[in-house]
Amino acid sequence: MARIEPKVRDLVSSDPEMRDAVETVLARADDGEVKWVDVKGDITSGHWGRLIEKGVLVDGDEGFRLADPEATRAALETESTSSSGASSSSSVDDDDLGDSSWSTYDKMAAVVTVGLFAAYGWKPLRDIIGNVMNVVLGPLTDLLPFYAVIMVIALATGLYSTLLQANLMDMDKMSMYQERMKDIQERRKEAQKNDDDEALDAIQQEQMEAMGDQMGMFKEQFRPMVWIMFLTIPAFLWMYWAIGVGGNAEAHVTMQNIVLPLVGEVSWTEGVLGPMQAWIVWYFLCSMGFTQIIRKSLNIDISPSAS
Template identity: 60%
Template sequence: MSKVERRVRSLVTEDGEMRDALETVLDRATDGEVQWVDVRDEITSGQWGRLIEKEVLVDGETGFALADREGIEAGLSDDGSSGGGGDVETPETTSWTKWDKLAALATVGAFVGYAVPPVRNVIAGAIDLVLGPLIELVPFYVIIMVIALGTGLYSTLLRAGLMDMEKMSQYQDRMKDIQERRKEAKERDDQEALDAIQEEQMDAMGDQLGMFKEQFRPMVWIMFLTIPAFLWMFWVIGYRGSDPAYPAIAAQELVVPLAGTVTWDAGLVGPIQMWIVWYFLCSMAFTQLVQKSLNISMSPSSS
């Protein structure tokens, strides 16, 4: 069903007189275009405005052109007209590539590192080749800020590159369209339309899965890159710091507002340690800064 056909069915369901108005417009159209002066004796200005508002009529060369004559005629047919149908198309579900699936598998494997020492030592040891020398050069809170800046940068770029905001908008628009038509059908006490919309709403439940897949795809890659760095910080604070050959990071003291003097492994918010709180505060701040600097919006825009 085309977008124009959905819109025509919606118009006819909302107002039965729109059928006559649409038939008049089709009859008076010449070379696919029609002007207000051609139909003003047959339809009201309100009906004309609704056709333009719903983009059944669009700008033409000399007047208004029929957006899709075949779609309009199909929308006026009796088949399925009781259901109303929305004017928002259902977006295609995003398919994950083999690389997305491999990244998801690797992410699950990295999670194991928190509980399995050999895995933790391998992953954290590899990251330590890059970040380890910084411990001798700068304070640990600066290293966390650098990690947070890096994660904020690539998480923003990955979400912008992998998450289709247009599809997200289509998912939201479709759900909004169904809710609006359901409300209008209740106001008209149109039980037949309500039943049809209810069936459409059940079919649209798949949109929730589609939205989840859109949102989770970049999250897989973000976690794939972030977990190793997070695991390294966890390793440095809780394990490497106990080795006399390395600086005792966990025992370092710092002064924070409200909490006073604490160490990196102190529970600042319940069991959540100070280094985790500092990382998330820096990550949130740098992520917002990166989004503003690059003018990247992470919210889908509804039409």
């Protein structure tokens, strides 16, 4: 009997016309029993057969009786209260979630970004980008010590990274993705608790179909990252070029040693965290600090909140 409610909910959610059929059977049942002749003008034989097949209707003294009238009514009420949420969920699944497609500019930026990665291992391209970026960053090295130049770069990258994430990521859509997956998990737990194998099979199928949401979330998260890397990689390549990182590379900027917390005075190319050299450790420390300050100052939250 305890499984009647999820069975009715499953029938109604899979076939909207089944709701009318169940309501008709409830209305025509006399002392819990109903005959086909009582409802054949109002529901189809297919719906009648489905109710019998699922065990919602069982053999009675003179016809069929509802296995659990109260559970059947409760299922309709539950489905009714969640219908708006279900419809919005279905619209979230099919319409609101939509296709997290990238624009032409996004794809072009992704292609250029992949090309920029080659400069890390190919010195001629790194030198070209370094010289181009030096037109902008070179004057800073004449005005500020090198550690302060890296701080300026970290501040700039933290600012545009935060703004790009806030403006290019659809937080509402991300919340919808998370909400759908959370709903599936909750219904799965309920079906396991009720030992409802049929509901579990349906939920498993829905979970497989929802795997596309995972790809949608990934695309939403990676879209701003493409633009962040598009702008940040040239700055990193300039630092490679200026410091003289890599084989056959030479420094193009006069630098003094830097004093790092817990490490002390080190050269810019000295490894301080395993293979990580001092310059990149200093950049990440500055970037993380400035990013947190920028987010707090601008009151920007880039984490989706499930409603």
